[in-house]
Amino acid sequence: MGTEVFEAEIALTVNGAERRIPTGWTLADLLSSLELDPRVVVVERNGAILRDRSSFASIPLAADDALEIVHFVGGG
Amino acid sequence: MTSGTAEMLSSTLTDPQPLTIAGREFRSRLMVGTGKYASNAQMIDAIEASGAEVVTVAVRRVDLDRSKDEAILHHLDPDHFFLLANTAGCFNAADAIRYARLARAAGFNEWVKLEVIGDQQTLLPDTTGLLQATQTLSDEGFKVLAYTNDDLITALKLEQAGAVAVMPLASPIGSGLGMLNPYAIRTIKQRLSVPVIVDAGVGTASDACIVMEQGVDGILMNTGIAAAKDPVRMAAAMKLAVESGRHAYLAGRMPRREVAVPSSPTTGMLESRS
Numbered sequence: 001m002g003t004e005v006f007e008a009e010i011a012l013t014v015n016g017a018e019r020r021i022p023t024g025w026t027l028a029d030l031l032s033s034l035e036l037d038p039r040v041v042v043v044e045r046n047g048a049i050l051r052d053r054s055s056f057a058s059i060p061l062a063a064d065d066a067l068e069i070v071h072f073v074g075g076g
Numbered sequence: 077m078t079s080g081t082a083e084m085l086s087s088t089l090t091d092p093q094p095l096t097i098a099g100r101e102f103r104s105r106l107m108v109g110t111g112k113y114a115s116n117a118q119m120i121d122a123i124e125a126s127g128a129e130v131v132t133v134a135v136r137r138v139d140l141d142r143s144k145d146e147a148i149l150h151h152l153d154p155d156h157f158f159l160l161a162n163t164a165g166c167f168n169a170a171d172a173i174r175y176a177r178l179a180r181a182a183g184f185n186e187w188v189k190l191e192v193i194g195d196q197q198t199l200l201p202d203t204t205g206l207l208q209a210t211q212t213l214s215d216e217g218f219k220v221l222a223y224t225n226d227d228l229i230t231a232l233k234l235e236q237a238g239a240v241a242v243m244p245l246a247s248p249i250g251s252g253l254g255m256l257n258p259y260a261i262r263t264i265k266q267r268l269s270v271p272v273i274v275d276a277g278v279g280t281a282s283d284a285c286i287v288m289e290q291g292v293d294g295i296l297m298n299t300g301i302a303a304a305k306d307p308v309r310m311a312a313a314m315k316l317a318v319e320s321g322r323h324a325y326l327a328g329r330m331p332r333r334e335v336a337v338p339s340s341p342t343t344g345m346l347e348s349r350s
Contacts (some may be wrong), residue, residue: 075134076109
């Protein structure tokens with residue numbers, strides 16, 4: 001109960017805070033679960049900016065990944 | 077008024093040369109920030125009233141709790157405005173370069189308002205880090221508009237490092253103190269080939285007008301509009317002030333004199349009775 005393989009989770013860091021996500025999730029899955037529109041965010045993974053948004057669905061997330069998800073806000 | 081006079085007036089009152097930076101023409105010499113507004117609706121109304129085309133935005137982490145409606149792209153139409161990302165809040169070259177790269181990855185343009193801040197209290201620039209970041213980003217193909225102090229030598233070095241525009245401050249960010257050193261601003265404008273956009277410190281319309289009268293190419297402001305009691309009206313005032321100052325500069329002011337010169341004829345006077 002609760003320990004089946006398909007329920008396994010990995011831990012990663014998103015915007016400085018730890019999150020647990022199901023194993024096998026892609027970046028697109030994560031953004032979708034956060035209700036974020038990929039067109040208005042920029043993602044940096046382990047220090048590298050992911051410039052090709054069409055690739056998000058084919059980028060698997062790994063344990064201990066550090067993601068930064070940023071966007072434009074008001075500023076001067 | 078005859079139509080000929082009207083045509084003459086309208087051609088006189090048109091800026092003969094639009095603001096052009098790195099080969100791109102802009103419809104206004106006033107650029108505005110998008111921070112510190114009471115609401116997104118007020119921000120949009122103020123930007124519209126300012127007539128600005130270039131609007132600055134900041135790069136920040138998405139608030140994953142979604143407590144605020146903060147994503148500016150849900151409010152600003154990127155087809156109608158030219159989004160100029162800043163690196164505000166960065167205190168070294170490496171951070172500023174990282175923010176600039178993130179901003180470019182948003183996919184709108186490769187322009188950046190580069191800030192490398194050196195001091196928390198004054199938000200004055202760290203000119204060493206600024207020069208380094210300007211060089212690196214320019215080499216990577218960025219169009220760098222460098223926020224700097226009113227120092228001529230730094231401005232010259234920024235131009236040499238590849239900045240497409242140099243943005244000296246009128247006074248510290250958010251201070252509203254107006255232009256503290258008109259001589260320095262004039263000198264920078266006279267010596268640089270790239271456009272000079274005064275950034276920061278404008279507090280009210282007369283400040284903006286005086287800045288433009290120095291002959292600079294434009295002004296960027298945020299707090300001067302956003303912190304007014306009526307930001308939308310102040311935005312309209314700033315639009316007029318920037319245009320007014322530009323016209324006054326182009327018109328060429330009269331020489332200053334230390335003595336009075338009468339405006340009315342000195343001949344044809346009656347005999348004095350006293």
